[in-house]
Amino acid sequence: MNHQDIISQKIEFLNGNRTNDLSPETLIMVKQDPELASEIEFVEQLWKQTELDRVSKPSAQMQARFYQMLSHAQSAEATSHKATESAKKASREPLLVRLGLFQPAFQVLLLVVVFGLGWSLNSNKLSQQTDRSAVLENKVEALNVMVALSMLGKDSTAERLAGVDYAKNVSLDDERLVDSLLALLNGDRSSAVRLSVVDVLAQGKQHDQMQRKIVDSLSKQSNPIVQVALVELLQNYSKLSQQQLQTIFSNEQLDEEVARLIKQNFAPQSKTI
């Protein structure tokens, strides 16, 4: 037995292909030969190092059992694959997914989220726009009042008429405008202007102070057309007091027909007037 045979037996043993290690007689020979002993030692060291990195392989029986089990498992899986898969999915996936509505639902949800986000953002914008619109409207209204006041102060009767017509489209909340209209009603030389003013005042708020001013104006008017228009306007207000009626009838220029109408409509129970 030479050195090569002894090293081969050792490797076979280490590799599991030989159940018995070197015999005692072979070990004596190794001890007596330092070169051989050195080579056997190198093989053992090398094998130990390799053993650390090596994964233990299953035995042939184990592999056979494993592959048998695998075969059984694959056959069983093949027969019940669909049912098993659907059962597994059914137990894990949500109802919408099972019903095939997941994508549309997601789209709807996305839309709702986007809509909500947009609504939230736009509601802020809308409120801001509303505020801006209100401010703008106030500015426009103030501008309209100024234009109307300017037109009402013109020398030309036609322009004042145009101004009164303009004032019909302006809110009568502005006291300056109402005062200017009342000044025209009581002092403009043109009956047409005064008459148009009555039309504008008819669109305004009805309150006691305005009623007093109308009564006061009626006591000054000379033109029966304007007198009648004011009587019509007064009918939008509450009943006239006896003192107010006396104020009206103190107008020496009050037309007889107008006086009759006033008696008929505002003092039906009064026999003293």
Next chain:
Amino acid sequence: MKIYRLKATLLMLVMCALSSIATSANAAERSVSHNLELTDPNKPAKIDVSLMSGKITVEGYKGKTVKIQATVNDLDKVKEDSWGVNVNTHVNTKMHGDAGENRPSTKGLKRVKKTNVNIDIEERNNRVSIESHNNRDSIELILKVPFNASLELEVNKGQGVSVTNVYGEIEIESVRGPITAKGVRGSIVAESSRSDMTIVFDEFNLEKPSSLTVHRGNIDVTLPSKASALIDVKNYDGEIFSGIEAEFKNVDKVEKGKSKGHQKITIGGSMQANLNGGKQKLLLNTFRGDMFIRSK
């Protein structure tokens, strides 16, 4: 700036400017004429006339000056002629109140007829003002003005106002006399208390509203068939006759019955017609009188 101020008596004019004076044979009638140059003949003139009594006649013409002719009649004579009233043309003691009763005797004295004409004429930057506050005489004023002039005419009593072919803005107020305006192209605002009014539009102005008001009297208005007017009518006691191609509709809110303890009724009412789109307003107001609305 050019300012004309003419405050003349007939006597002064006889002495100073015989050529511009024509005195009629009738001692009760005097006449004066004047040709007034404008500051800027190329710009429109504004003519403002105010008379206490008489008649104003204005006619548009191609020239660039304002021609003024004034004829003065004793108001007493006018009363006899036009009103048929016989008024004592001599001393009327009642006019002088208590002092008249103790008036000194006029025996042996001749009454000297007043021959003065009190008319103030002023021109300032094309704005002409003609005024007379003479309450005892009736003044017939005839003016020829450039076509594009604007007018503001006022006469308190007398024979009213007549305007022909003046295309600017017109304002007329005649308390007792009739108003006639023909060939109107600008806006017109006219008012009469006790006489009829006749207005003929050549064009209906769209820049400013027009208004015709008569307290007691008729309104006769003629519009071009193509006029775009929103005609607003207030007529409390009278009829409306229309020849325009637009229907008049009631625009008043009428509430009948009783409300809050008092009865609400409708007096008169307002009617409106939209002619060719109604781009500008024409206001027609009468208290007692008929309306004639024509188309040409």
